[in-house]
Amino acid sequence: MKLPKTYQPSEHEDSIYALWEKSGAFQPSGKGKPYSIVMPPPNANANLHLGHGLTLAIEDILIRYHRQKGENVLFVPGADHAGFETWVVYEKKLVQEGKSRFDFSREELYKQIWDFVAKNKDNYERQFRQLGASPDWRHYVYTLDDKIVKRAYATFKKMFKEGRIYRAEKLVNFCTYHGTGFADIEVAHKEEQGHLWHIRYPLTDGSGEMVVATTRPETMLGDTAVAVNPGDKRYAKLVGKTIKLPLTHREIPILADDFVDMEFGTGAVKVTPAHDPNDFEIGQRHDLPLISVISHEGKLVDVPENYRGMSVEEGRQKILAHLKEQGFLLKTEKHTHSVGHCYKCDTVIQPLLREQWFIDVQPLAKRAIEQLKNKKIVFHPESKRDQLIKYLEGLRDWNISRQIAWGIPIPAFQNVDDSDDWIYDDRVKEEIIEVEGKTYRRDPDVFDTWFSSSSWPYATIDYPDGDDFKTFYPLSVMETAADILYPWVSRMIMFGLYVTDEIPFREVYLHGLIQDEHGQKMSKSKGNVVNPIDKVKEYGSDAFRMGIISDESAGKNRPYDESKLVGARNFANKLWNITRYIEDVLGDETAREETKPNTAADHWILSKLQQSQKKICQDLDSYRFAEAYNTLYHFVWDDLADWYIEASKTDPNKPLLAYLLEKVLILAHPFAPFLTETIWQTLAWENESVLAVRVIKETSPFDSKQAEEFGEVQAIVAEVRAIQRALKVSGVTLQHDNISFLNNNSGVIKRLARLKSVAIAKKGSGIQLTGTKHACWLNIEVSQARKYAKELSDKHERQKAIIKQLEGRLANKNYVENAPGKIVDQTRQQLTEAKELISAIETEQKRYAS
């Protein structure tokens, strides 16, 4: 025996992977229909988590399966510099070392982080190999590669020239800890228990007061108006008058604006255009001045001296205390509201005025929405399409500037003498450039990472002139995590249409989050993170892959379940042992080209193979990974191992066994690439043959009538086993009146049912089987068999119930008239069979009763 008793993944995986790479198995074949997937680039600097494991499992199953269909397959691997994410990690490291980002110039920081990431990048590439991913590594792309940066610049330039990108001073979501702005979508909103403070604002003319309600009293120092609804009778007379703002004594107008909700609070709103997006818009409509009272460091500035330099929270307390002292604070209410936080450090996001680059997204969104509505892209799950459309419809302009060092520098320069004069230029290594006799200074900011990754589907394959682009675009599938539908998928679609005039991919498959076993989100802080590489080491790469997809359903979050990995490990071992057995039986006889099914079992297993292969292919074509795996599992374990191989032990059909093994290895390959290739290489049935590039072919023909007859064998075996168990007998003989079917299958039945023999006899005494159309009986004394009467009577009851139900159905005129003829016939057929069965049971019962 060449193979050891259990499959030891770690002994084979590395060398098998090396073999694949050396053989060129992962390269596009250049023949057949193009099929392409570009990997969502994982953060090059981070450790893999289960999400990566799932992503690669799904993508690699698709990729390997499409290779097996004979397609021209391109799988592009990549890695992400992950701008802000990595920046945060690096900054933490600096802090641990007692340094800070302020100790270095941006250029120095960029260089340091580049080296820092470079060290970790190899780590993740190795881990992808351990997971069995089969990309063409020659195509490896890093998000800071020249071609990606150039593409980002080309897009920026096009948008800049066409007026799709503009520079403006607007309110930006700003994290005062990290010192950078964010796009709307990056802000993490949280429900918080806060307060609604009612503050008296006295009229300047002394004729009374207004009461405003606010959750952020500290911003009152930047108020430039009080607004009421134009239809609010309570305040109609006051519109046009002015307020004397408490604490600062600044005079501000009372104005009417539709935005104000009469029902909320007091119906009067303080307007702080520099620190609230709604107020900003009111300010624009009414031409109000902008007074910034919070700095980018989160301190109060441009305020009366006694508040200056305080943090927002300190200032709030101080101001409230003063308002109270001076009798301006009318009341304090509890109030829950949603507050934006930095998703990394949890600092409250401040809307701050800042000049940034924005993309005018609605025109881009419009095109995307059109294509989505026309179903030009297929979604799995389908429901995500409408969600995406809704999102795009409400999308506001996208802030793409980030004030961090780690990222792609924005290729824009500002005239030092004219702050409104911005030009595009890609000489980003220069801080100062001269153009047409004017001096320009580079924008110190970098792009939002998502800006460059929006071009990922075509930038990676060399748009516009590369051969890959011409062959493989649009991509076949974009497979990624459901939670980046908005930040990434939406933008790839918008950018793809804008830049290439085509949808970037034909289908989108979104997978859900893998939570911990209790349904909690996995996170470092909770300490419930599972490292996929640990699991690969524990159970094998294939077991990890099969286990992780065995519950997969598009778009659905689901808990991690280690027992699935154990089950998959056992399945891998089952396949291993099937191989050991077949190899042992075959010896040197490995011919398998011509299958000649002889027995009912032979025909039956070929029919099962055909059904299973068809089902697996259909399931994979429709992204039903768990179903496909399940079909494979049951074909291999139940049909092949438990029935066919056991049946074949009496008289093995060697070419057929060899044929079945090869077929199974091919079918199982996308699910268990290492195991199947290891087996294939160990068998060495063909020289220089790599399983990974073999294609799925039509299965061998069989006779379906004979295949069906194996069902009788199974029925007889099952009943004999049941009787023997019930009566605790063994060594019995099955007798029949020279029936050819039983003669033909006697060896198999004897073996599977653990009989002493199958013999010909004249209708004799003993227990007659009731579950088969063939008359046969066991040589067990009726007296002894009486013990079996209970089982028989249970069986009788069950049959009676079935008959009653079927008869009832057929007695229902409406059913017979309205149900399709096929269904009604089926019911009649069932009734006939049930009656035959019950009469056989009754005959037996009478014999015991005597």
Add this chain to the structure above:
RNA sequence: GGGUGAUUAGCUCAGUUGGCUAGAGCAUCUCGUUUACACCGAGAGGGUCGGGGGUUCGAGUCCCUCAUCACCCACCA
């Protein structure tokens, strides 16, 4: 405030256009060492498909409603 998904066996989940007695894996229990495999084999038990209503000859599946849970979006001062 808006949206999406979920609710099926003890646990984790399938159940594709409504149609055999609702399935699987794990767990539990019984029996078993038989030319690969105890990471095994043969079996068994376990479900009023979240509640209520409706459509239909027929509903886990379609419609309405209620409840619970989860997630996402949102500029409610």
